[in-house]
Amino acid sequence: MSIHRLIVKSAALLTAGIAIGALLAGAAAAQQKLSFLAAEYSAKTLPFWEQVVADFEAANPDIDVTLEVVGWNTIHDLTAQRIAAGTMPDLVNTATIWVPEWVDAAAIRPLGDDLVDATLRADFVPALFDKGAVYNGENWGLPIAAAARAILLNKGLLAQAGFDPDAPIATWDDYRSIIVGVKEKTGAFGYAFDAKGVRAFRDFGYYLLNNGGTFFAADGRAAFNSPEGVEALQFLVDLVKAGAVPDPLGTTLEDYQPMYEAGRVATMINGNFAIAGIKANAPGLEIAVAAVPVKTAGQTPVTWGVTDTLVIGKAAPVEASRKFIAHIFSTAVRNQFDEAEGMLPVLLSQAGNPAFTGDPNIKAFIDMLPTSQFDPFHPQYAQMQELVKTAMQSAITGAASPKDALDKAAADFNALVK
Amino acid sequence: MAETPGSATRSSGSTDGLADTPSAGSPRARSARAYRRSHDDRAAASAYLAPAFALVAIFICLPIALTLWMSLNEVDQFGRFGGFVGLGHYLALFSDPQFIAAAWRTVIWTVSIVAATTVIALFLAVVLQQKFRGRALVRGLLLLPWATGLVIVSLLWRWMAHPDFGAIGRVVNAIGFPALRVEWLGNPALAFPLMIWVGIWASIPFTTLVLAAGIQSIDTDLYEAATLDGASQWRLFRDITLPQLRPVLAVSILLNVIFVFNSFPIIWVMTEGGPAGATDTLITFLYRKGFRFYDMGAASATSVVVFAILLGFAILHTRIMWRNVLR
Structure with missing residues (x-):
């Protein structure tokens, strides 16, 4: 092939290549x-x-x-x-x-x-x-x-312990008597909550909100260490002391949901989205749904949406x-x-x-939506989650009283708020 | 090695400085050629090394410099600088009791795991040199924990420690405590030793492999000579194996200290450093600062402290061990 023909062919190929490239680019x-x-x-x-x-x-x-x-x-x-x-x-x-x-x-x-x-x-x-x-x-x-989040009850275990699984749970005292009663009469834990994982703050929050408390004050500073918050944490600490719940320091939702499905835990607070999984893993388990109780009758119930x-x-x-x-x-x-x-x-x-x-x-979850309260907005929400979890752990191990643990978390949080 | 121009001139001993244009065979010409050659060698070496230096500069030196700079500033999770704080993060760290506790816990964590691993691995390495039935199988099984990722290992142990469904609980129940229900991970007094054991378990394969390779490289004549002289197995181990293994032991201890000190998955997966920071080491403390509180400045300061500790240990260890080895 002559040099001339080679150049012409190369030029033709180059032109075709550019044209195809342009078309593709277009x-x-x-x-x-x-x-x-x-x-x-x-x-x-x-x-x-x-x-x-x-x-x-x-x-x-x-x-x-x-x-x-x-x-x-x-x-x-x-x-x-x-x-x-x-x-x-x-x-x-x-x-x-x-x-x-x-x-x-x-x-x-x-x-x-x-x-x-x-x-x-x-x-x-x-x-x-x-x-x-x-x-x-x-x-x-x-x-x-x-x-929305509500209590999921194992109807069989509650009935076995002599409780009506379809009756609403009105107050913390009512719930405590179910939790402790189930443990005493069936050997299964009455309730399980998480003080270890990323959702730990919610397990505290259910009781904070249903006692009239809030996580943040209007100025953005911590409000979870209010007397309502201290009472909420005390409620959880007392359940641990009563031996009616699996140790929440070593338990996350991922650990206790299988326990609930296996009939070793009678109640837990979870979302509507958990029901499908429970039905798939434990087809024989009969579930009832109840709203999280308020501390004392007359308080406004809150469903955490x-x-x-x-x-x-x-x-x-x-x-x-x-x-x-x-x-x-x-x-x-x-x-x-x-x-x-x-x-x-x-x-x-x-x-x-x-x-x-x-x-x-x-x-039942949809019916609770009118009482629902959604997560408040705060730029330091993630830090609050971590600090509340640490406070829960300190109170449960006994390293600090619920009040001291929450006060420390609040002080640490307020130092972060700009 | 190329002669230096100065040494060439001195060694010639005949340069009088009067000859302006030295002939090709003169000592001065030879010296000039040697200089050019050595200059060319250096230029070539620099060219060959440049890519490696560039990689080290970009991927090691630059991140270290940036981390140092971040540790002197407020930095948020988006990498935005919020102002120079000087040594503020370091002062806050050293006045934080959680940090001090985590530092001491890291020392316990590292020393326990490395010491126990080294002793067990040394024993296993010596045993694996003996000929016995099923040796190949034992060697293979020994490598299993190493072949499994640390996160998987930690998840497995976490499940084994589950008080209701875990294998550890079953064993405890089977050996005479049928009603005992132990919350292994909720109690720091149990969780930390358990995690140390997981660390030892995961570190044994690598260490055994390194030490076994070291033992195999020892000259067998030494053992034969000592055996002829009537040395016992213990004397063989103490006076031949151990001294000959010293360089290998030095390397394995140094590497293990760095690996174990920096180990993150075991503690994070099993307890997240909890409850209330009671099983935190410096690495989980650092992670929490960076990825739970999103304070990248404080996290950088913690990582600079960790870096300084490990660098100091590496220098000290290398000096002591290699001085002994070279002696």
């Missing part, structure tokens, strides 16, 4: 990218989102969604690291309590009409949408999962985000998600779903 430019970081609720979460994303991409071939599903234990730190690296995903399924952190880091944008149209907005359960992610006067996201929120990154492409939000908040997709994960409905249009109304246990 196609890529036309394709919008959207990244979505989802939290893993159960083994069903990943296949669920993969299917939802596949359906969405089939209907919207111009949008390419990058899906990541990570566990709850890592998603907070992963999100913070992404923010620090300037690579915040466009959409993040986050715990609502962390919203202030992402707002203060200027990583997310407020919800606007450009992202959620009026019809969808009107379809959200008002209590979840209006209170859910409102911080500093702005709404920062959409409620993507809702749950918890939501997770879909937040939108500051640099998220508006049009692709709007379409994806409309897709994942359609009634069909929401029903699918809530049924798979055992969550409560977030849309009014889900109300007719028999999965919610037909199951008496789930219905």
Whole structure:
């Protein structure tokens, strides 16, 4: 082959290559990218989102969604690291309590009409949408999962101990007599709570809230060391001293839920989402649901409601985000998600779903929603969780009295509040 | 080694400084060539080493420098600097009783695990040199804990320690305490020794392997000669194996101290340093500062202290052990 022909052929190949490259680049430019970081609720979460994303991409071939599903234990730190690296995903399924952190880091944008149209907005359960992610006067996201917490009772064990499992539990004294009575009469623990894991503060909080207490004062400083808080912690310490609960210092929810399923624990406080798993692992176990009792009759009962929120990154492409939000908040997709994960409905249009109304246990949770109180917002919420857990541990080991332990935690917390 | 220009000149002894243009074979010309050659060698060596130096600078020196700088500042979880605080984090650390307690606990943790591991592994390494039926199987089994990730190992032990479903409880019940229910992880007086045992259990395979390799490299003539002289097994071990193993022991102790001191998964998975920080070591204390309280400045200060302690130990250990070895 002559040099001349070689040059001509090479030039032709180069031109063709450039043309193909340009075409591919053009196609890529036309394709919008959207990244979505989802939290893993159960083994069903990943296949669920993969299917939802596949359906969405089939209907919207111009949008390419990058899906990541990570566990709850890592998603907070992963999100913070992404923010620090300037690579915040466009959409993040986050715990609502962390919203202030992402707002203060200027990583997310407020919800606007450009992202959620009026019809969808009107379809959200008002209590979840209006209170859910409102911080500093702005709404920062959409409620993507809702749950409430209540006592799950093992009906068989309660009946065996001579208690009516379907009767409401009115006060702490009533609950204490059930817990201690079950232990004495059946040998099973009457109750189990967690003073070790990330949810430990909730096991204290159920009693703090149902004694008229709060975690934070209006000025953002600690209020969990109030007399109501001290009484709440004393209640838990007394149960440990009575030997009616497995040692909460060595027990997390992951440890005692199997004990509940095995009939070794008669009651625990958990979310509606736990019921599906319990039924699968212990099909013969009959569950009853009861609201967490107040300390003394006449106090206002509080059901601790918890939501997770879909937040939108500051640099998220508006049009692709709007379409994806409309897709994942359609009634069909929401029903699918809530049924798979055992969550409560977030849309009014889900109300007719028999999965919610037909199951008496789930219905019991829904009926408690009017008394629900959601997590308060605080930029140092995570630090509060850790300090309250440490205070619980100090009081249970006897290293400090409940009052001294909570006072120390409050002093440490107030030093962090700016 | 290339001669230095100075030594070449001195060794020639005939340079009078009058010859302005030295001939090719003259001592001065030879010296110039040697200088050029050594210069070229250095340039080549620098070029070859540059990528390695660059990697060390980027991935080791830079992070150390950044950590030092962060420890002198307020830094939040997003890496935002909130102001220079000088030695504030260090002063706060050394006046924090939790930090001091965690530091002492780290010493107990490290010394117990490394000492027990070394003794047990030395015994096993000597035993594994003997010929017996099933030796290959024992060697294989010995490596199992090492082949399993530390997080998995810790999770397994955590489940084994479960008071209702755990294997440890079953064993306790079977050996004459049928009604005993022990909360292994809720009580620091039980949890910490149990975790030390898990640390020993997980460290034995590596140490045994290193020591067994060391024993195999000892000249067998020494044993034969000593045996002919009537030395007992104990004398063989004390006067041949142990002294000959000293360099290997030095390395295994140094590595184990660094591994065990920095060990995180066992304690974090089993107790998270609790209850109320009663099983915290410096590493779990550091993690909590960084990833529970999101105070990256204080966490950096803690990691600088840990780094200084380990660096100090490494220098001291290396000096003492290698001085003895070289002697």
